[in-house]
Amino acid sequence: xxxxxxxxxxxxxxxxxxxxxxxxxxxxxxxxxxxxxxxxxxxxxxxxxxxxxxxxxxxxxxxxxxxxxxxxxxxxxxxxxxxxxxxxxxxxxxxxxxxxxxxxxxxxxxxxxxxxxxxxxxxxxxxxxxxxxxxxxxxxxxxxxxxxxxxxxxxxxxxxxxxxxxxxxxxxxxxxxxxxxxxxxxxxxxxxxxxxxxxxxxxxxxxxxxxxxxxxxxxxxxxxxxxxxxxxxxxxxxxxxxxxxxxxxxxxxxxxxxxxxxxxxxxxxxxxxxxxxxxxxxxxxxxxxxxxxxxxxxxxxxxxxxxx
Amino acid sequence: xxxxxxxxxxxxxxxxxxxxxxxxxxxxxxxxxxxxxxxxxxxxxxxxxxxxxxxxxxxxxxxxxxxxxxxxxxxxxxxxxxxxxxxxxxxxxxxxxxxxxxxxxxxxxxxxxxxxxxxxxxxxxxxxxxxxxxxxxxxxxxxxxxxxxxxxxxxxxxxxxxxxxxxxxxxxxxxxxxxxxxxxxxxxxxxxxxxxxxxxxxxxxxxxxxxxxxxxxxxxxxxxxxxxxxxxxxxxxxxxxxxxxxxxxxxxxxxxxxxxxxxxxxxxxxxxxxxxxxxxxxxxxxxxxxxxxxxxxxxxxxxxxxxx
Numbered sequence: 001x002x003x004x005x006x007x008x009x010x011x012x013x014x015x016x017x018x019x020x021x022x023x024x025x026x027x028x029x030x031x032x033x034x035x036x037x038x039x040x041x042x043x044x045x046x047x048x049x050x051x052x053x054x055x056x057x058x059x060x061x062x063x064x065x066x067x068x069x070x071x072x073x074x075x076x077x078x079x080x081x082x083x084x085x086x087x088x089x090x091x092x093x094x095x096x097x098x099x100x101x102x103x104x105x106x107x108x109x110x111x112x113x114x115x116x117x118x119x120x121x122x123x124x125x126x127x128x129x130x131x132x133x134x135x136x137x138x139x140x141x142x143x144x145x146x147x148x149x150x151x152x153x154x155x156x157x158x159x160x161x162x163x164x165x166x167x168x169x170x171x172x173x174x175x176x177x178x179x180x181x182x183x184x185x186x187x188x189x190x191x192x193x194x195x196x197x198x199x200x201x202x203x204x205x206x207x208x209x210x211x212x213x214x215x216x217x218x219x220x221x222x223x224x225x226x227x228x229x230x231x232x233x234x235x236x237x238x239x240x241x242x243x244x245x246x247x248x249x250x251x252x253x254x255x256x257x258x259x260x261x262x263x264x265x266x267x268x269x270x271x272x273x274x275x276x277x278x279x280x281x282x283x284x285x286x287x288x289x290x291x292x293x294x295x296x297x298x299x300x301x302x303x304x305x306x307x308x
Numbered sequence: 309x310x311x312x313x314x315x316x317x318x319x320x321x322x323x324x325x326x327x328x329x330x331x332x333x334x335x336x337x338x339x340x341x342x343x344x345x346x347x348x349x350x351x352x353x354x355x356x357x358x359x360x361x362x363x364x365x366x367x368x369x370x371x372x373x374x375x376x377x378x379x380x381x382x383x384x385x386x387x388x389x390x391x392x393x394x395x396x397x398x399x400x401x402x403x404x405x406x407x408x409x410x411x412x413x414x415x416x417x418x419x420x421x422x423x424x425x426x427x428x429x430x431x432x433x434x435x436x437x438x439x440x441x442x443x444x445x446x447x448x449x450x451x452x453x454x455x456x457x458x459x460x461x462x463x464x465x466x467x468x469x470x471x472x473x474x475x476x477x478x479x480x481x482x483x484x485x486x487x488x489x490x491x492x493x494x495x496x497x498x499x500x501x502x503x504x505x506x507x508x509x510x511x512x513x514x515x516x517x518x519x520x521x522x523x524x525x526x527x528x529x530x531x532x533x534x535x536x537x538x539x540x541x542x543x544x545x546x547x548x549x550x551x552x553x554x555x556x557x558x559x560x561x562x563x564x565x566x567x568x569x570x571x572x573x574x575x576x577x578x579x580x581x582x583x584x585x586x587x588x589x590x591x592x593x594x595x596x597x598x599x600x601x602x603x604x605x606x607x608x609x610x611x612x613x614x615x616x
Contacts, residue, residue, distance in 0.1 A: 147549050178591040246452050
């Protein structure tokens, strides 16, 4: 009998060779995790790596706290930056990456035609190290979350700029996207009771240029690491109809983030005129960017658009 | 610019020729309606037609009211039956039809791996006629329904046993699956103000053996007709995770209807040993049939399992 546990590894899709096939969609819906291998070509990878290096250098130089998370207060000598928010606004190569047609085609197939980008950030471990990422389910924002998004309508895409080998990668429990809160809490507590426990989990070993998709309900974690650089650009996507009716942001956020997406598509088209662009075609009732003034920023702080 | 209204007809999939392609999935998610052409082969169509004729003959003969809807009290001379509930329990050919692999493969792709069957019925117009089916959205059972199922996770599959030409078919408004309640109500009231108005709608012209899929949120209706027989077997599907956590039935209903589905698959396998069967593989956390006693009926009346 086929069960979730028959998958000892993260299901994967060689996206440039096959595109996203129905079996990849099915695997993602069932297991809550999917690796897109070789999403970035060598040239784009190099450009995004340089942009990432520059953003991280800025952190070290300025010890900035706005939009940057540090392991300790940035004034402390052992402090290291580990996360930067709103990277689409801060970096043109990352804004162009946000218009990547293969990534967006895959997101359209999984999230639906009216996908919008929500969070964008870079999460990284410098060689100064970073602590363990405890086992967790990402911010649960919906009542009846498993019923509403268990099969994977709210998705984090992590685009890897460095290798993530087994001792420095995200681990995930396939199928935990369907678990109720009680089982998630119980399992996370058990796994987090020791420094690093991977019982029931599979490693998401990634190469530079790969992307790891995870359902935000899938239980995942990562071990502490030191002396090894790993940078991941995260884009989260949600269905506009869910954001519009339920949140977590206010309805006005939908149109603004659709404008951001359309601007990223324009930027990408300018820099890659020969590439077949992603065609953004949300449902008629969900075209909320129309008639709005041009954007002057791509940074829309979550707390300023929070519904609750 | 491509918009919903650029689709003047119901999108269609020649299911035996191509299977359900990603573009069919996308069209269904966007428009809320999709025709599967040629789902039944000639032999199965004939067998289900005979079963349908027999069920309708029974109505006329017995004037039964349990599980049968009539245009008038069945004792009145002009009364005609128009709908029979729980047809999977009443007819072996229809139970076998409920195990159809191409239909279930398509449902798995749209509803998700943990699909369960919910409603099963036959809706028909005998030559005695049937009144107009007013413009409506099917029973809305979810708070924030557009956010939860706007892209099409709760689906009615209507399998046609007779031709449905333009003057005797369902019409639907593509994209209305994303409309808010206010717009649905306003539009339905305007269209229902005259005897038959199809402004903004497209006809779902169907041939015997075709299936029409509709998102239960898609606004649809059908004209009154007389002198023309049209019989449609309806199967509705929902994600088990949604039914389990939100309803509308109690959690125990999930396992029972999974047992029904598995029994239908067994019945079909016995009668079509050379056909590649549908592989029912819900998420591990949603295998609620395990350890239950064998079924003695396939009839699970909705009102006995209602959550609210």
